[in-house]
Amino acid sequence: MTKKQIELSAQDISAVEKPTNRARLVKAPEHFVSQELIADINANGLDETRRGFLRKGFLSAIGGAAAGLAAPMAFAAGEGDPAILEKQEWQTTLGKNVATMPYGVPSIYEANLIRRESPGLTRVSAASVAFTPLQGLFGTITPNGLHFERHHQGWYNLNPETHRLMVNGMVKNARVFTMNDLMRLPSVSRTHFIECGANTGLEWGNVAVPTVQYTHGMLSCCEFTGVPLKVLLDECGADLKKGKFLLAEGGDGSGMTRTINLESCLDDTIVAWAMNGEMLRPENGFPLRLVVPGVQGVSWVKWLRRLEVGDMPWNTKDEAVHYIELMPDGMHRQYASIQECKSVITTPSGGQQLLDKGFYNVSGMAWSGRGKIKRVDVSFDGGNNWRTARLETPVLTKSITRFNIDWVWDGSPAILQSRAVDDTGYIQPSIKILRDLRGNRSIYHNNAIQSWKLDANGEVSNVQVG
Amino acid sequence: MCKLDKLFARLALLAFGIFSAHLAFAQSTQGSTKFPGIGRNATPAEVIAWDIDVRPDFKGLPKGSGSVAQGQVIWESKCASCHGVFGESNEIFTPIAGGTTTDDVKTGRVASLADRKQPQRTTLMKVPTVSTLWDYIYRAMPWNAPRSLTADDTYALVAFILSLGEIVPDDFVLSNANIAEVQKKMPNRNGMTRNHGFWSVNGKPDVNGSSCMTNCVKFVQIGSTLPDFARNAHGNIAEQNRLYGPYRGSDSTKPPIAKLPGSSGEGLAHAADTHAATTKGPAALFKNENCSACHAPNAKLVGPSIADIAAKYKGQSGAQEKLMAKVKNGGSGVWGAIPMPPQAQLSDEDRATLVRWVLTGQ
Numbered sequence: 001m002t003k004k005q006i007e008l009s010a011q012d013i014s015a016v017e018k019p020t021n022r023a024r025l026v027k028a029p030e031h032f033v034s035q036e037l038i039a040d041i042n043a044n045g046l047d048e049t050r051r052g053f054l055r056k057g058f059l060s061a062i063g064g065a066a067a068g069l070a071a072p073m074a075f076a077a078g079e080g081d082p083a084i085l086e087k088q089e090w091q092t093t094l095g096k097n098v099a100t101m102p103y104g105v106p107s108i109y110e111a112n113l114i115r116r117e118s119p120g121l122t123r124v125s126a127a128s129v130a131f132t133p134l135q136g137l138f139g140t141i142t143p144n145g146l147h148f149e150r151h152h153q154g155w156y157n158l159n160p161e162t163h164r165l166m167v168n169g170m171v172k173n174a175r176v177f178t179m180n181d182l183m184r185l186p187s188v189s190r191t192h193f194i195e196c197g198a199n200t201g202l203e204w205g206n207v208a209v210p211t212v213q214y215t216h217g218m219l220s221c222c223e224f225t226g227v228p229l230k231v232l233l234d235e236c237g238a239d240l241k242k243g244k245f246l247l248a249e250g251g252d253g254s255g256m257t258r259t260i261n262l263e264s265c266l267d268d269t270i271v272a273w274a275m276n277g278e279m280l281r282p283e284n285g286f287p288l289r290l291v292v293p294g295v296q297g298v299s300w301v302k303w304l305r306r307l308e309v310g311d312m313p314w315n316t317k318d319e320a321v322h323y324i325e326l327m328p329d330g331m332h333r334q335y336a337s338i339q340e341c342k343s344v345i346t347t348p349s350g351g352q353q354l355l356d357k358g359f360y361n362v363s364g365m366a367w368s369g370r371g372k373i374k375r376v377d378v379s380f381d382g383g384n385n386w387r388t389a390r391l392e393t394p395v396l397t398k399s400i401t402r403f404n405i406d407w408v409w410d411g412s413p414a415i416l417q418s419r420a421v422d423d424t425g426y427i428q429p430s431i432k433i434l435r436d437l438r439g440n441r442s443i444y445h446n447n448a449i450q451s452w453k454l455d456a457n458g459e460v461s462n463v464q465v466g
Numbered sequence: 467m468c469k470l471d472k473l474f475a476r477l478a479l480l481a482f483g484i485f486s487a488h489l490a491f492a493q494s495t496q497g498s499t500k501f502p503g504i505g506r507n508a509t510p511a512e513v514i515a516w517d518i519d520v521r522p523d524f525k526g527l528p529k530g531s532g533s534v535a536q537g538q539v540i541w542e543s544k545c546a547s548c549h550g551v552f553g554e555s556n557e558i559f560t561p562i563a564g565g566t567t568t569d570d571v572k573t574g575r576v577a578s579l580a581d582r583k584q585p586q587r588t589t590l591m592k593v594p595t596v597s598t599l600w601d602y603i604y605r606a607m608p609w610n611a612p613r614s615l616t617a618d619d620t621y622a623l624v625a626f627i628l629s630l631g632e633i634v635p636d637d638f639v640l641s642n643a644n645i646a647e648v649q650k651k652m653p654n655r656n657g658m659t660r661n662h663g664f665w666s667v668n669g670k671p672d673v674n675g676s677s678c679m680t681n682c683v684k685f686v687q688i689g690s691t692l693p694d695f696a697r698n699a700h701g702n703i704a705e706q707n708r709l710y711g712p713y714r715g716s717d718s719t720k721p722p723i724a725k726l727p728g729s730s731g732e733g734l735a736h737a738a739d740t741h742a743a744t745t746k747g748p749a750a751l752f753k754n755e756n757c758s759a760c761h762a763p764n765a766k767l768v769g770p771s772i773a774d775i776a777a778k779y780k781g782q783s784g785a786q787e788k789l790m791a792k793v794k795n796g797g798s799g800v801w802g803a804i805p806m807p808p809q810a811q812l813s814d815e816d817r818a819t820l821v822r823w824v825l826t827g828q
Contacts, residue, residue, distance in 0.1 A: 050485065113706075123557065125756075125758050134708065153612065175507055176507070187502060206689075210692055211700070211706065235501060235555060236804065247519060255606050257601075264668060294667055316519070319598075332579075332658050336664035337666075349713075351718065352716065382683070382688075428675050458723075466687060
C-alpha cells in the first residue's frame with residue numbers, strides 16, 4: 001500500500017464499518033447439506049421429504065440476509081433481553097474479509113480512547129504534549145497508537161535507509177552505524193515505563209485538570225527491543241574510566257540533547273528500534289531512540305543520531321532552562337532524572353461516572369524508577385484507613401505494575417487513593433509532604449498520592465486532600 | 467570567520483570526503499573488536515558535521531564573533547515574531563529576557579527566584595551558562611528553520627540577548643575569545659544544584675511517605691477541587707471515556723446528574739450513543755497538515771491568523787486561486803518578514819478545501 005492509501009484506509013474506517021447490505025449473494029453456497037443427507041440421496045434417490053430437506057437447507061444458508069436490524073427494545077417483563085432474543089446483524093450476515101484492515105485498527109466503539117492535548121497548555125502543537133488515555137487502558141502495556149507524545153520541534157518520518165548513529169567523543173574509534181548494522185547486533189527486549197518529568201506537574205499548586213489522562217497521561221509502558229548501550233560503547237572502545245557522561249542527540253529540528261549519567265544508567269540503557277513488537281512509531285522516535293529505564297522521558301532521546309562520551313555534563317537547553325526544579329530558596333535542582341515511586345487509580349478516576357451501587361474492581365498502575373513495586377495500599381476514606389491491593393504479575397523492575405482491589409460501594413461519598421511502596425522501601429508521599437519541602441513551583445517530579453472524590457450521584461472528580 | 471576561510475575549509479572537507487570514500491571498505495572492519503562487519507569508523511569530516519555541541523568549558527565552540535547591533539538586526543527579522551522585540555513575549559514560548567538585575571550579575575543568584583516578585587521565570591533568570599544559549603541557538607533556531615544560522619550570527623544573537631539582560635553593554639562584541647569572561651557574569655551562574663537524590667538511581671530520596679494503615683488522620687480535609695467554571699475546559703469528558711462498561715464519562719457540558727444512572731446506564735443522556743462522531747473536514751486537515759504550527763484562528767502566531775487572512779481577502783475575486791498558489795509555492799512579504807514555506811505535499815483537493823475554509827469558514 002502507498003502512504004496515501006494507508007491514510008485513506010485510516011480515514012475511511014467509519015465508512016467501511018457502517019452496516020452495509022450483505023445480501024448480494026450471487027452464487028449458491030455449496031455443500032450446505034450434511035454428509036448424511038448426501039449419502040441418503042445417493043443411496044435412495046430424491047423424494048418429497050428429501051426435496052424438503054434440500055429446500056430448507058437453502059433457506060437456512062441465505063435466510064439470514066432477510067433478518068432486519070432490530071433496535072434494542074425495552075425489556076418487557078417475562079420476555080427477556082432483546083440482545084438475546086433478537087437475531088443480531090453480525091450473527092446473520094456475512095462479515096468482512098481477512099485483511100480488510102491490513103494493519104488493524106481498534107473497534108469503532110473504542111473511538112473515544114485516543115491521545116489528547118490539554119487545551120491551553122502549549123501555544124503551538126509542534127512543541128506540545130499529547131496525553132495517553134490511562135482511564136481506558138488495561139494491564140501494563142500501552143498500545144503503540146496511544147503512547148504519549150512530546151515533541152520540541154515537530155516529528156518527521158525519518159528514512160531508516162539514510163539514518164545513521166554516530167558514536168564519538170572519548171572513544172578509541174568514532175564509529176558510524178546504519179540501521180542495518182544495529183539490527184544485526186545482539187538485542188534485548190525489556191519492558192519499562194517512560195514518564196515525562198513534568199507528568200502531574202500541573203497539579204503542584206492545586207487541582208488543575210479533570211481526568212487521569214491529563215494528570216498522569218505523560219506515562220506509558222512498552223516492551224522495547226534494541227542493543228544494550230554498553231555493547232555499542234565497548235565496540236567503539238569508550239573510555240568509561242574518565243568518560244562518566246554521555247550526550248545523546250536527536251535527529252529532529254530541535255537536535256534534542258541530554259546528558260546521561262553513565263555511572264547509574266550504563267547497565268540497563270538500550271539503543272532501541274522496536275516497541276511492543278513493531279518498529280517504533282514515528283512520533284516515538286522511529287527508527288531509533290534511547291531507552292533509559294527509571295529516568296524521566298526527556299532523556300529517552302528520540303530519532304537518536306549521535307552518542308558522545310565525555311567527562312562532564314553538557315548543560316544543554318533542556319538541562320539548564322527546562323526540566324529544573326525551583327526550590328523555595330530560589331535554587332534550581334538540576335539533572336533531577338530519576339522518577340520516584342508513584343501510583344494512581346485509573347478506574348474509577350476523575351471525570352468518570354459510576355452507574356450504580358454494588359461491587360467494583362478498583363484498578364490502577366504503580367511504578368518506580370529505582371526498582372520493583374513491592375506493595376500498593378488503597379484507601380477509600382481519604383487516607384484514614386488503608387487496605388493492601390493485589391499486584392498482578394509479572395512485577396518487573398522500572399516497569400508498570402497493575403494493581404486491583406475489590407470494593408463494594410454503598411452509595412455514600414468516598415475519596416479513593418493509592419499509595420505505592422518500592423523494593424528500596426520508599427513510600428509514595430502525600431502532596432503535603434512534597435510541598436512542605438519543595439514548595440509549589442517545581443513543575444517536575446510530582447509523585448504525590450492522587451485523590452479521587454466519588455459523590456453520591458456516582459460522579460468522580462479530581463481533588464487534593466490536606 | 468571570513469568568507470574566504472570558509473571556502474577553504476569547505477574545499478578541504480570536500481577533498482577529504484573524496485579521499486575517505488575510497489577508504490570506506492578498508493574502514494569497514496577497522497576498530498571492530500567483537501562484531502566484524504558491523505559499522506565503520508567515522509571520517510573526520512563526518513564528526514565535524516555532526517559534533518556541534520558546545521559544553522560549559524566551551525569545548526566544541528567554533529571561532530567567530532558578533533556584535534549586539536548585528537544581533538538586533540537578525541533578532542528582529544528571525545526571532546522577534548515568536549519571542550517579542552525585546553525577548554519579553556510570552557505569546558508562543560516563555561520569555562527570554564526580564565527579571566534579572568545588575569546585582570544578580572554580581573552575586574550570580576537571581577533574587578527574583580527567591581522573592582517571587584516576578585510572575586514568570588525567563589530564560590535569563592534560569593540559564594547558568596552562556597554556552598547553553600550558544601549551543602541551542604546554533605543547533606535549533608529559528609524554530610521553523612533550525613540550523614540556518616552561521617556561527618557569527620549566533621555570536622551576535624547571544625550578544626543581543628545578553629545585552630537585554632544588561633549582562634554586556636550595548637556596544638559589546640561577543641567572540642570565542644571573550645565568551646569565557648562573559649560566563650562569569652551570568653546572573654544565575656550560582657543558582658543550580660546537583661545536591662539532591664535524583665541524579666543517580668543510587669541517590670537518596672528527599673522525602674518518604676507514611677506506612678500508616680488504620681486511623682491515620684484525624685479528619686480528611688479537601689484542600690483543592692476543580693472550579694465549576696472549568697468543568698468543560700477539557701471538552702466533554704463523556705466523549706473521552708468508553709460509552710459502555712462500568713466506568714462511563716461524565717457529560718461535562720451539563721451540570722452533574724442528580725442521582726445514580728442505574729446499572730445499565732439508562733439514566734445517562736449519552737448512553738444510547740454507540741460511538742462519538744469523529745471530527746473530519748477542513749479543521750482537522752488544517753491541524754493534521756501542521757498549518758496550526760504557524761496559524762491560529764484569531765491570534766497572530768508565526769503567521770497571520772485565519773481571521774486576518776479572511777478579512778484581507780474578503781470579497782476579492784480570484785482570492786481562492788491566488789491563495790491556493792501561495793499555499794503551494796510559499797510566499798513572503800504580505801504579512802511580515804517571515805516567509806511561508808511551500809506546502810508541496812498537499813493535494814490540489816486538500817489545498818482547495820483548506821483555502822476555502824480559511825476564506826469562508828465553510
